[in-house]
Amino acid sequence: MSGWPRIYYKLLNLPLSILVKSKSIPADPAPELGLDTSRPIMYVLPYNSKADLLTLRAQCLAHDLPDPLEPLEIDGTLLPRYVFIHGGPRVFTYYTPKEESIKLFHDYLDLHRSNPNLDVQMVPVSVMFGRAPGREKGEVNPPLRMLNGVQKFFAVLWLGRDSFVRFSPSVSLRRMADEHGTDKTIAQKLARVARMHFARQRLAAVGPRLPARQDLFNKLLASRAIAKAVEDEARSKKISHEKAQQNAIALMEEIAANFSYEMIRLTDRILGFTWNRLYQGINVHNAERVRQLAHDGHELVYVPCHRSHMDYLLLSYVLYHQGLVPPHIAAGINLNFWPAGPIFRRLGAFFIRRTFKGNKLYSTVFREYLGELFSRGYSVEYFVEGGRSRTGRLLDPKTRYAVDDHSGDAAWRHASDYADSDLYRL
Template sequence: MSTRQHFYRSLIKLPLSLFVRSSSIPSNPVQDLNLDLTRPIVYALPFSSQTDLLTLQKSILQLGLPDPLGSIKVGDKLYPRYVFISSGPKLFNPASDLPEHTMTLFTQLLRLHQQDSELDIQVLPTTVLWGRKPGKEGNNKPHLQPLNGLQKFKAIVTSGRDCLVRISPVVSLRYMADNHGTDQAIAHKLARVARIHFSRQKLAASGPNLPDRDTQFKRLLQSKAIEKVIQDEAKARNISVEKVRKEAISIMEEIAADFSYNMVKTGSRFLGWLWNKLYQGLNINNAATVRRLAQDGHEIVYVPCHRSHMDYLLLSYVLFNEGMVPPHIAAGINLNFFPVGSIFRRGGAFFIRRSFKGNKLYSTIFREYLAELFSKGYSVEYFSEGGRSRTGRLLQAKTGMLSMTIQAMLRGLNRPVTLVPVYIGYEHVMEVSTYAKELQGKRKEKENAGQVLRTLRKLRNFGKAYVNFGEPISLNQYLNEHAPDWHESINPIEPQKPQWMSPVVNSLANKMMTHINDAAAANALTLCSTALLASRQRALSREDLERQLECYLELLRNVPYSPTATVPSSSASELIEHAIKLDKFVTEKDKLGQIISLDRQQSILMTYYRNNIIHLFALPSLIAQLVVQYQKISLKQVKEQVRKLYPFLKAELFLRYEVKDIDSMVEMHIEELVRQQLIIQKESQLELNSARLLQVNLLARTITETLQRYAIAFTHLRVSPYLDKAELEKQSQVMAQRLSRLHGINAPEFFDKGVFSTLFNTLKAEGYFDTEGQVVSEKIEDIAMDLSALVSPEVKLTIEAVMNQ
């Protein structure tokens, strides 16, 4: 290093330490980017800048990576550990192309791989971003621009606290040398690859240029679809075109977001304070997958589950702090009240009416606005359930927004569109007590400023929150597989609804919801709630609760539900201690030890948290219930009964296993239950282990209420085979309410009409009705007898008594 460089670095270290507070994305690059620290690393930066280099150095050292200002040794020679792809601009000169010394270094490093077959130098593209404010629409400057000295000084002073160090996926020089050679042309190609990384890093971090709202509205008014509907409306209502056009502008004002980076940045700081006030920690998983999609230029559509009003705030905060652009969010018009509405709008919310069926003007404008967002490259978020889940389970998806997403693709989008399912979970949902009241008949309170203030006054520690990004779904690939001719329906002017649309959207919605559940986060409260609610008295000794949690944890760890689901790393004892501190349980001590229980009100509320993860235990719980009820049962019988019941569980709980794979999954779970000594296997015979009777009973009861509900519906169909869907749902719901009162079933979803509706639809899909809509009596009788054996004698008697009235 020259004396001049050393002096300059010493000179700028002080102002950098005063003005710059950078964050690094990803925060765990070794794991997220699969870095091998035993192999040499060379950092590639876009422009020659000692300021960027020193800022990078500070972040890199905090991440535990090698010092960029060090050197790598190959053979007897030392090589620099960093390289600039461009010389960068001087005060009066623009940036130059690839510097000669960079070209020389890349060529030398590539040739070293020719000489040493074991060598693999990793090139790590890194960018230091001074602020992430997007540009204005109409600005054709490149996303990533070099800064001269004065511009850099201004950036340090104004954006030093908004500095982001982004690290891209590694480029292997071994791969380059083996597949492309080691000559000078390959060195040029390597530099081009690095430049693409840099440009994508900036675009993924700041997003596309933002539109001027007036300009955006004028552009929308000029679309042929909106112009046509305006003309049609004027003619149909016998009013002037200008009057309809004013209505159209008014609708655009009502719908459109007014995204402000300053609002997002300020909001992020406020939300950082809020989360620290509310939660003991945010657990974020699989964000690296989403970053890769953003850097690869995908149009991302986030589809989270909807537990709380906190969801959209939490997801936007997480994305911003993971180095991505917060999405434009489809929010219900009920949230557009003063002063929250304008804040949400500037944070990226666009508002949608609950229903606009029959309003052609509104529906066309909304569809065109959504297509505009996609065409300009803004990520979008919508809650496919349509509203917040009051029971803690996923609701059946509303498919309107999904249909409009595919219709936007049929306008001829150039980029791939990818759905990113998101599981959001909490150890405490602020609205959970309100949900319980609503399920008991209280009217939903309209959102208003007073409600927000009352909520803020109740701020306290709510445990942990979880944001798990699920497995992405490529819409282009999905359409290629399920509607191979979909490209023929592309029409950039008029939206199309081809015949394949409805069945494809319905199956896609089911897959989307399944991927959300795949990414579930088990935690202290959900696991403790599951165990305590399975106990008849809603109470367990500390020792029994600990053993039950150990059973759950071993099941989830040894037979993982999915690659995206997460399981706590803490021990059962640590989880219980954490759950007790959340003040949800009644804890008492006697001479024999500690008893942990739920009072009646908390029992109702805790069903919400159990329902968040009930799908994780549906299959092992059903197996346990079969063994418990039959005492001794063959493996063949277990598989047969699971195969019959699984389609109903799969439809209701969005389970991930395909029916063809269910036998192997049953075997894996039985193997784990045997390993835990919950059941005993003698050749092909399964039986209870009396020494672990409590644990296997608690596991079995997790699915008991679901089986009771099925028993109600199938008994109705067996006795009255001519019931139509509406009557079956109504009568099943009435009987479920009776059962709930008589047997102390606290779960609000036990008599939920929507659950019975899903059951009826599955009956049709699984052939329990013939082509003429008549009940197939033999199949109904068969499964009704199976279910009768799986419910308790007292529940069976109640069902029979009601049926005989």
Template sequence: MLRPVRWLAKLLYWPLKPLVRCKIVPDAVKENLELNPNQPVFYITRTESASDLATLVRICHKLGLPDPLQPVQFGASWLPRVLFLEQPHVLWGARAATTALEQGLTLLQTQQRHPELQAQLVPVSVLWGRAPGKENSIKSVLGESESPSWLAKLFIVLISGRHTLVRFSRPVSVGEMIAQTEVNTETAHKLLRVARVHFYRQRLAATGPKLPDRSALFNALLGSDRLKQAIEDEARSKQIPVSEARAEALKLLQEIAADYRESTLRLGDRLLGWLWQRLYNGIVINNSKVLTELVQKGHEIVYVPCHRSHMDYLLLSYVIYHQGLAPPHIAAGINLNFWPVGSLFRRGGAFFIRRSFSGNKLYSAVFREYLSQLFSKGYPVKYYSEGGRSRTGRLLQPKTGMLAMTVQAMLKGIDRPISLVPVYLGYEHVMEVNTYLKELKGSGKEKESIGGVFSAIRKLRDYGYGYVNFGQPIALTQFINQQQPDWRDSLTDDPAKPAWLNPLVANLADQLMRRVNQSAALNSINMIATVLLATRQHSLPRQELERQLAFYQQLHQQAPYAALVTKAEGTAEQWVEHALKLQKIQQHHDSFGPIIQLTAEQAITMSYYRNNVSHLFVVPALLATALLQHHELSTVQLKNIIQLIQPLLADELFLQLDTLDSYLQQLLDAMQEAGLIEQQQGHYSAVPVQQAGHRMLELLAFNAQDILQRYAVVLNLLSDTPLSREELEQKSQQMAKRLNTLHGVSSPEYLDKNLFATLVNALKQAGYCQLTDQNALIAGSSAQPVQQTVNALLHAEVLQTVLSIVKGH
């Protein structure tokens, strides 16, 4: 059966070339497949199609892979290299029987006879177009059949040929397969069933489920028991007819629901491809293989990225689309639903959410039912658990509403596993950063409008690199099983709000944020910002700057914060040149050589990029501070200092140190090897001030000073007199501003009103403060060691200012 399709594929090879343009995933196919060229290679694909085979031949020639048209010598036999699962449909009559079973059985039997030849079976999906199709649509009959007839395939190639997706999956070892079972017809059947499931999942992952008719979807949602009850409650509470309440619910659905269209995605793909080329030197993507693994396991993916910029909406969806996966439905703030952008976002998969549900039970019910429908249908979803964009560059404390609704949807009985994928988004330039600083200084938030869009377009320039790092996913069912083993027994007829839901969701949100930070991206800009902002005048001789940058790179190579944290590519000299090109720094010359400097405006904006990765430097900075402030310390003493402060860091910076002892030792070894510290008789100390390493240690230590100052302010205030939470937060911020004025600290997080609120929560959770009978906060007995430790780590002049202000109160 292969011979006719082989010759037809040869005939179609050149005629198809101008009609077909393929997106091949993964990008580095040969590296990802890890094929052994000395062992037989076979391909398995879904449908026996000449156009599919001609396309596969062209791609294999391009990638340097074995030719699908050439038979394989397997032992003493010559076998076809391609195994087809199905015959195509025919225009009339029954389609021919497939030879897949015979081919599969022959392959297994030959492998059994020649165990020394480890055959490699590579699944290849060829998808003509990425349209999911609509339910009950004539298009699904003609253009989206799994195994279309030659006539339907002709239309498919003409319409969708230039939007073809070809995905190569990791090869299956035939030898390992037969080692686990007997070789017979039943085994061959099992192989084919597994392959069919694989190709079904590949198609579903690339296109998403079929889309329902919009009006039919709304009618189905309005007809659900929960929403009908909510409509009746609304009518009763407002004393209006049920029909009027139903009309209001329909209006809310129209406000919320996405209107996903594949044509908009195609247009967006072209526009964004042009935009990224104009804006960025490149988009760096890391750990995307985790998505492929989840897809192959049949998981529904919920993307939970950090939120830095409005660009996040576009960048992440674009990256996901180019990984060969269906772009997710995106929870977008209602502020983005303005003409004409709102309509485009909605057609690209955005559904809109109000900032608050409070006081509107009908809206809450409508939104929950819509979100539950997305999950039950199997659409990938993306939302930002921070709720809004970070104005300081640090992760915000997460909002748990969307996560809670995700868990509730699972409790209602979704039949697929759900995995939450944290995503770190990083930029070398965030175009809203100046607006963020204005907002932190008290100016009102600018309302999004079409004028703002045109203004942003006029300012487009070279923004350096963008980074998309996929973190370690959380399997939702497994997480709930670990946190609440008996959760199934605790469910009632209405599982909407079990008693354990809120604490579990809070823990889940915290874990997601920690995993976002565990997949951070170090780059030239945030590393240069970290170095220069540690100097009083925000300037350094270029040679000294490059030496410090090289040390930071070495530090993170020898003592990695987490396995998924990515390091900057290139050399320190190249990073400085890159930052100069992006106009992030200034270079001046005197008779002694070049000096790199930040202007006053650059220093403020660069603090945003430093804060993106501040969690990666805080522990080494605390070690450096301790060794500068004390004559010498043992490993145990250094560990005690970190352990006392760690609970506060964990809340503020979402710090996750799984192996503290080994991490600290790796840091100390790296600092000693770089000549910053020395060890004698089990004690560590800073190198003498005359050595270059002493200055490098000071620059490293500075990265902990802002945090220590805030901790000292709050801890010393609490130890002085009981204060209400509002008084404590207000006085803390006032003191921080005074420290900024007196000691020259200028950092956007000092202007963030939520920063001290987060710190107070961390103090309470760690048991470092407690409530009096008058509901005021006072330091607990366990706070004194922390206070003494923090005070001892501060520079003398800063500590004196803190203590004098506290006594003055």
């Protein structure tokens, strides 16, 4: 790269180097993803964004990966080392429209047809500034769509220090060429699969869009199970249907989380400060496996040990820094006091009583709420030990905890209809 493009990127990199402090996921991409730097590497990004490209470049240079701004020379042919799947404003770029990205894929595949020893590693990369999922009735937030220049400027300005570069496992273009051929239809398929990959990756990182709290309650009230439980409540207690429905809404208010991305960001800074003074480091194993499960659309249920309050704080912190959505956490009702309760609720906690015994309306509302979390794609965390050990030792799991994998509502069940008073103690 030379001339005006080089000057343009240098000028753009000046403010970015001050405003952006991104991290790489995984922390060391080459060894963790098995990238071979002795073989050609090209990068695939979802959107045409110079800020994304330069943020990627900074991480590549920091981890001894090829510079995305330096073109690849293969058999005397110079090709860009990066490709944008979706187009956008064009300023000193090799290509932007979808047709040109397909053409570039085809050019790379065609080189594999003529050179049987060539094997280019195609590495999908997402660059995200902020991770607020947005509201169901509102506009899609920045991580989920392409931004124009002004929007990108403000995203970098406000969220530059809450950004990450997510490297995915590479795709062998040699294998693609050998197994599927090198014609244009394969290049089109590559672009289509890349778009699907990025959509799933964004969902795993930011989670589904958040419903308005009242809309969620209205949907739960409309479910057949809760409607029947409300009728039973009115009949058994000899109260009006409206009063029984108000009781159900009050239970939803008591149980439901009120997830807030802003609270997650604030708590992340506080916890980061705390961990740096309490611990020498946090060792994380098998994170790529969990990321892949989230990417593939699996419902995730985290079941950590519960020896102290640090357990759930550490797990949410680690997941957030591994590019995953912090889970909704089952918390004991004893934690629902001011000011801790509202804070925990905004961090994803939903509250559960120590006993469901004799309260059919409560058990139905709780079951339907939990089922709604799973159906919307949220991950959930609960503690099979039932409560904190308080001794530092692991407790035997409460074996009657179960997630019903066959019912479709994925709700917790209990063999005696929530009759055990100690089962849900957290």
